[in-house]
Amino acid sequence: MVLEDTGVWQDDIIKMKNAILYYCEIDSALVDYLYACYLDSNVLVEEFLGIADEVYSYFENALNTMAASRTSFG
Numbered sequence: 001m002v003l004e005d006t007g008v009w010q011d012d013i014i015k016m017k018n019a020i021l022y023y024c025e026i027d028s029a030l031v032d033y034l035y036a037c038y039l040d041s042n043v044l045v046e047e048f049l050g051i052a053d054e055v056y057s058y059f060e061n062a063l064n065t066m067a068a069s070r071t072s073f074g
Contacts, residue, residue, distance in 0.1 A: 013038065026058040 017035050021028055034051045037043040 020055065020059060024058045024062040026055065030058075031055060 013035070017031055020026065020031050030051070034048075034055050037048045037051055
């Protein structure tokens with residue numbers, strides 16, 4: 001994820017989490033659960049990746065919606 005104001009790649013997991021919540025229409029509990037799984041070393045990789053895929057699909061839809069709105073005005 002790239003910071004909107006600087007164009008620099010974001011590697012702060014809290015800022016990434018907050019950006020997902022801000023820019024996507026997504027259940028915040030799902031994002032919070034993904035974050036908790038990220039921090040918990042006892043969570044199975046498969047479980048983490050499954051939740052990450054679900055969150056990514058919301059994020060991808062938000063990006064596609066933004067892209068479509070830009071091209072509809074051109």
